[in-house]
Amino acid sequence: MRTTTGLFVLVSVLAALQPAAAAEQRSSLPWSAPATTQIIVEDRKFRSGDAELSGTLYMPLSGKPVAAVVVTHSASSPLRGASLYDHLKTxxxxxxxxxFAYDRRGSGQSGTKDAGGNFTILADDAIAAAKSLKTDPRIDPRRIGTWGLSQGGWISPLAASRSPDIAFVIAVSAPVVTADVQMIFSSTNHLKANGYSKADIDQMVAARKAVDNYMRGTVSRAEAQAKLDGIKTKPWFKYLxxxxxxxxREVSGWRKEIENDPLKNLEAVTVPILVLYGTDDAVVPVADSAERLKSVAPRMPKMQVHVIAGADHAMxxxxxxxxxxxxxxxxTERPDSPEYFALLSSWLAAQGLVGR
Incomplete structure (x- = not known):
């Protein structure tokens, strides 16, 4: 078993680091052998509530039903073709x-109306995707899970907490703090990395907190807007x-986001869950997130948490x-951490999800 798992891990790492175009070009060479893994690629649509969403299934050719992973999106990668997801398809x-990777609602071929910051809607979209896969006889309906990075790492556990159709969860770089705390951490590091002063950082934090407090009903809209007006011409404003x-605030998607505590969603997950972070993540407060996870770990025996040396937010x-x-x-991110690939592959094998 160790030898087989180790081989799978090695194959996974090497395959993920090879661009698909280069691999396709090599396969056309006259001396090339046929690839061991044959992948069937199928576009398919599914319904979630009042929306029709569009995605692509990457199905390994197999003589028996296989496990499946539904990809949930990072905030900046809403399309199924994003480079962030390429390694999963390999x-x-x-x-x-x-x-199964699909265009997030409101993006690509999944309509024009987005979720408006409502994570529950996005989680229900992932659940609908899983349900659609359950009808495919080539897929084992008892072994369908989710993978999500960053915001997707919030969506995946939420989906599992809302539906028995999700059998496992992989949450990557998922902040276990509220969205407002995470964004102040991220924006602070953006300004630091680009050499801005402590005064700039303090001004940025004050503006963000004013907007956040308006969303909570403790600051007037005029006061929050004035803080924002004071920084909107700053060269570092884009990093906010x-x-x-x-x-x-009555209709704001941001209010919905900051009112969502991801730790509560995680605590509600009863299926196996793998949580992965990078030591060099400047977007998510990893230390705080890991500490909060430690506090609930005794109540979550099926959760494994790993912090990966040298990896950033996108692994x-x-x-x-x-x-x-x-x-x-x-x-444009492309995960390339060998430890990430090794942990992902070995955990999937340990859950009995690997099979050909």
Whole structure:
């Protein structure tokens, strides 16, 4: 068993680091052998509430029903074709696991109306995707789980807490703090990485807190807008990921986000869950998140938590801090940490999900 699992891990790491185009080019060479893993790629649609969503299934050719993973989205990668998800489409089928990636509602081919910051809607979309896979005889309906990174790491546990159709959860770089705390941490590191002063950081934090407190009903809209107006011309404003104004708190998606405590969602998960962080994550407060998870670990025997040396928010080791925090690179991330691939593969094997 150890030898087989180790082989799977090695195959996964090597496969994930090879660009798909290069692999396709090599397979056309006259001396090439056929690949051991044959992948069937199928576009398919499914309904979630009043929305029709569109995705792509990556199905390993197998003589028996296989496990499957539904991909939930990071905030900056709403499309199924995002580079962030490419490694899953290579690694998991090599392990005998299907992957279903879809366009988040309001993006790509999944309509024009988004979830408005409502994580419950996004979680229910993932549940609907899992239910649609259960009708496919090539997929084992008892072994369908979710994978999500960053915001997706919030959505995946929430989906599992709301439905028995989710059999396991993989949450990567998921902040176990509320969204307002996470964004202040992230924006502070963005400004630090780009050499801005403590005074700039203090001004940024004050503006963010004013908007957040307006959403909580403790600060007037005029006061919060004035704080925002005071920084909107700053060269570092883009690192806040905020607009120059904000919606009324009664309809604001941001209010919905900051009122959601991810720890409560995690505590409600009863299926096996793998939580992965990188030591060099400047977007998520890993130390605080790990500490909060430690507090609930005795009540969650099926949860495993690992902090991966040298990995950033997207499980990359190759990107320097300033590059990884540059907004122009959002949506272009490609995980490349060997430890991440090894832990992901070995955990899936330990759960009995690997099979060919």
């Amino acid at each position: 690694v998991l089928p090599a392990l005998g696991i299907a992957v 990921y905020m607009g120059e104004t904000f919606r009324d 990359q080791m190759s990107a320097d801090l300033k590059t990884s925090l540059d907004p122009k690179h959002d949506g």
